[in-house]
Amino acid sequence: MHARESARSLIRLRGLTRVWGRGESAQKALADVDLDIAAGELVAVVGPSGSGKSTLGALIAGLDRPDAGSVVVCGSRLDRMPADDLAVWRSDNVGIVFQNFNLIATLTALENVLLALRFGRRTPKRSEAARAALAAVGLEAKAHRLPSQLSGGEQQRVGIARAMVHRPALVVADEPTGSLDTAAGRHVFELIQRLRNGGTTVVFITHDLALASLADRTVHMRDGRIDPANAGSR
């Protein structure tokens, strides 16, 4: 079964280890993690603070490199990839949604979304694509607003539009609802579900067990390891 899963995996992690700090203060954020996620899956990663969820998400999204183990995503071996190649890979293959939105404060909503089309493969009619992405998250009317003129929920919707505008195979959302109220959080999650429905693989990192229960699969993490008791519960 493992071999069969691996064959159709979009994400394949083997022996993944990540250590923060050095010497006596060194702390294992991830310890020998193996994980496979299939294409089109919506996987929720849950666990207490410091359990390694965000580190796992960052390694899958190509934002970080492991100290040991391998990361293969969308057929590319990320742990050995040079920084610039990794950047190009990200722009082509992954969309990232952050808890703190990470919108560029000096760019409007539309320009923030356009940013994701700036670095990757050539996309025809970028502006139309960006507007369509904003429309998909219900913010077309606020396309020319700056982040400081948007609410937290709206900012996160811009973040989602930015993550999906270049139609990536994978979206990694790191606690996207963590800074939002319940209603806004629900709305954001619905958007993420819509992504999955469109065929995008989604890794959804959250504290919210209620939202996690709506995912195809939930991966529980504890002390840098995948909890074997809940490794991939559905």
Add this chain to the structure above:
Amino acid sequence: MRSALREMRRAPLRVAASTLAIALAIAAMGIFAIPSMASNTLRDIAAADLAAHLQLTTTPFDATTLRAEIEQMDGVEAVELGTTGTVTFGSGGTGGEGVRVESYPESSSVNRIRLGEGRMPRDAGEVLVSPGVAPLGSVLRTPGGDPGDLTVVGLGQSTLSAADEVVFARPDTAALLTGIEGSNTISLRLADPTAENLETTLASVRAVLGSRSVALTSLPVSLPDGAHPIEEGITEVSFMIGSLGVVAGIVALVLLASTASAMVTERTRDAAIMRAIGARRRVARRELRRPAVFVGLLGTAIGLPLGVLVANVVAEMVLERFAGLNPPFSLDPVVLAASAVFGVLGARIVSARSARRVARVELTTALRDREPISFGNRWSDRMLARIPTGGVLSRMSLRSMARRRGRSVALTAQFGAAVGAAVLVACLAASIADFNGAELASFRWDHETTAADPVSPFGLDRPDRTGSGNGAGTGAEAAIHTEGMIDDWEIEVFGVAPDTAMIDADVTSGSWLSPSGTPSRRPGDVLPAVLAERFADQEGYEVGDQLTVDLAAGPTQFEVIGLHPIRSVALFAPADALSVELGTPGRGNTLWSTGGPPAPGSVGAAVVNTTRDELFAEDAAARDAILGIFGAIGVIVVSVSLIGTGSTVAMNLFERRRETATLQANGARRRDVRRLLGVELLVVGMTGWTLGSMAGIAGARAIMGFFAASNAIDLGFEVAWTALPLAALAVAGVVHLFAVTAARGAQRKPLESTLRAAT
């Protein structure tokens, strides 16, 4: 103190850069101490040397009764009568050049010699020479064999002959060497040497000399209040150099302001926590300011001794170059105190604004780690956001500059200061080089032969004037070249034939000297004169005006008949009429020639031969010395600016680390980040280049204007156009370097933690 030290450990490079910049700036400001240091040194030396307050050179006179008469004058403390003349020694000593010989009695009460090496002469066959004339122990061979070979037993100089080449001999030896019977110099010291007393004494001495038919052969040297002859020039130069030091200081404060801003901004949360647990805003502000003040203190502590060192080194260079003096180590407490206040108070002031800003941030915002620098709250931000300025990265660049206005202004100022300093020095160099050429542009001669002593060996009448009567071939012309005073201005007075071929006779208004307008004259007649236009403009003289020039022989009336474009302070008058006024009818002291100097020995008096090229080279050497000092201070300003720019760029990048990380997370490669930063820096750098170029040109123009006005000469002004594109290239290079380094640094930072972290 502890928090400041912790801050240093947190960002050691940034703190070190700011400290270094402040230290360099304070060191550069040390230049301001030079005028007072030089003045004190020079006056101390003048007092120790018993330098004359009044010195006159005259036609020879019998000293026997004159000394007593002068000594009895009111306020006269000491009198020395001596002999001076120029002697050409044989080979083996001074290489055949004419050297001034001055008599020096065994015990002198005026103009004492400072002995550098060896000892004072004890008998008639011994002399003491100023450094550079001949080595200690060498022998000077006298031309006529009398008084025989002279042994150099000592090296030294007097205040009034500083930087001149002089042979000091006992009075009997000097008389034999110069062939002058009696004395021809009078040196006086007054008990109270005020300008008024010196004026009164000079008038009394003139009267006594007049009654004995003794004439002054050059302008009297008057040094009120114990001043040194070169003091004024050094003060002028030092003031100008010190001004560049202030520019360095301002640049350093801009840097400290941005460093303080970053330090303070980074501690937004710390300050919020302090406030949350009960600290008042005032207390929080004080805590926030402390590291910047500490940097100011540290920079000042390093800069002050460095400044004292710089001031002493430059003072020594200047005094050595212009006066041949080695001043003792000294310091100026006023400049030290002012520099310290500048460093510490400046740091306090520039950090106050950031501290106020951060202490005002809402507690909830600060504690939540939201970015305190927002964009979009002001209408100008929103307007800017609506303007499509290129692609997304270009828009980001421009808006980021608007978002961090203070930082952008600081960077612009730092680029501007670096460019300004470089352009200023380049323009000064171009202008002075141009002036050196233009100063001689009105003259058409190649060689100038001048009588070394106050004698007039050249005949002004035809055919002597242009013929072989003066020892030169055709293409020669006798003239008069002397000095005069108009009010407090020294003026070069040229006596020339109206149909001279050696001076450009084109005037800018009025007319040139008329050949028919100079019939035989008597002393006291009003002489026609063509005056330098720049001087006339500054002093308000016009064609038709009369002016009085104090010549060595006394006051002489001139009527301005034309204005001449010559750029020095000069006046041209008919040579024959001027020779009458000077008491040497039909004789001149200068021979200009285009075909070479007179044959050696053909003139019957000691002469100094100078070529046009030599004059130019002499000017160029003085120019290079001044420009060298300007250049050194310019390098300090440029260095401080570059340190500041680098530090500010690093801080800018640090503050925007999440922004660049977001870009990278979205696929930006190193070259994209480099481009983003490069565009921003290029806009700021080129704005700084534009402003700096303008400021540099304006500053250089102001400096040249100041020099021109204080010397009443037409220095002119040349913009160093080639420096401008070079400076632009340098700015572009620095921008590229910073952008490359910054982009590389950004790529090395872990994206994940940066994106998750707070501001």
